[in-house]
Structures are given as structure tokens and as C-alpha cells.
Amino acid sequence: EIVLTQSPGTLSLSPGERATLSCRASQSVSSSYLAWYQQKPGQAPRLLIYGASSRATGIPDRFSGSGSGTDFTLTISRLEPEDFAVYYCQQYGSSPPNTFGQGTKLEIK
């Protein structure tokens, strides 16, 4: 099973700053089959990125994904107040499929 490790556990930034979130896999993720989700308190997760770098429908272009192999990054170019949430990465396509990282909490500094 592929284990995903996200860092940092908590990231404290101010609105307008740039956020860089990391997701590292214990083995190579095939075909860049990696997704990112945002979850706010009391809400279901929302898909942001799939295929490591493709934005989901309706996601603002300040969100971008990059990486391949074992190292992936979610970047939020300029933080808006509504971006403070927990972010999860997920890998798919392996066997057994579908594991999530433990999450990164993005909080207001």
C-alpha cells in the first residue's frame, strides 16, 4: 500500500501570502494519479486537483498542483480568507487503490 505523508502538519500564513503544501509518497505514484481536496469544518471535502496538475471544474486559478513520482505540491498563489481549511492529498490507480494523506491544516496567522 502506498503511504502518503503530508507536510507541514499545520501551516500558519496571512491572507495574500503564498502557500506551498507537500505530499510525499512511499513509492512512485503511477501516471501522476494524485488528487488534492479541501475540507472546511462541518463540510464534505471538495476536489481541487486531479492528475497531479489538472484543476477541477470551478476551482480558481490561484490553486495549482505539480509534481510526479513520489513528490507532489499544492500551491495557493495568493491566499484568500476562504482558503483556510484542511487539505488532503489522495493517490489512486495503484493496488490496493486509494490512500489519503493525513492532511495539512492551513490556518490564519
Added chain:
Amino acid sequence: QVQLVQSGAEVKKPGASVKVSCKASGYTFTSYGISWVRQAPGQGLEWMGWISAYNGNTNYAQKLQGRVTMTTDTSTSTAYMELRSLRSDDTAVYYCARDYILESRWFDPWGQGTLVTVSS
């Protein structure tokens, strides 16, 4: 718009079973799959399994094999997840999410979640 609406909260005793429903609308149900993901209180996300609404194929997480069954009713565009022999550590919010038709990939969108509480 694409929407998944789940059934309401449940309280169950240890050893009992629970069946959660997920009604889809706004898209062709049989052109996609459904995955189920759970989240224990204050914890992260755990994928439980996937079912293709096209052909009924399933893929369950190994740790739940033998306790979970996922089904679909294409006449009502509804997916179901049944979990048996409930334990206290099954207490969680259970989410359904639209997935790929032939295998599990990414999840979009998600249902609103169903809280299942297991307590004596």
C-alpha cells in the same frame, strides 16, 4: 447540477448493521461509479470501497472485506453501503462521492455525509 444526497444520521449498538443510501441527480448514474469514504471524529479520510453503477463491479478496502457491501439501484439512481458487525471505532461520518466508471480514481462531487454513531 450534479448532486448526491445521503440518508440521515444513525445510532446503532455494537454488533448491529447500518445501511446508508446516496441518491444521485443531475447526471447519468450508470456512466459513473460511486466511492464511499469515512471520517472518524477529528480524524482524516479513509476510503472504504468503490462500485461501478455501470456493471456493479466492486473493490473494497482490505480492512473492511467481509463486513461491507456496496450496491446500486439504477432504477432510482441510488447507491447503498451496508456495514455489518459494527464496533465503536466505526463511529464516523460516511460520505459517498461520484467516481470513475471502470475503476476508482478521484471523487467529485461528494454527498453531505451521514453520521453513524456506534454506542451501547
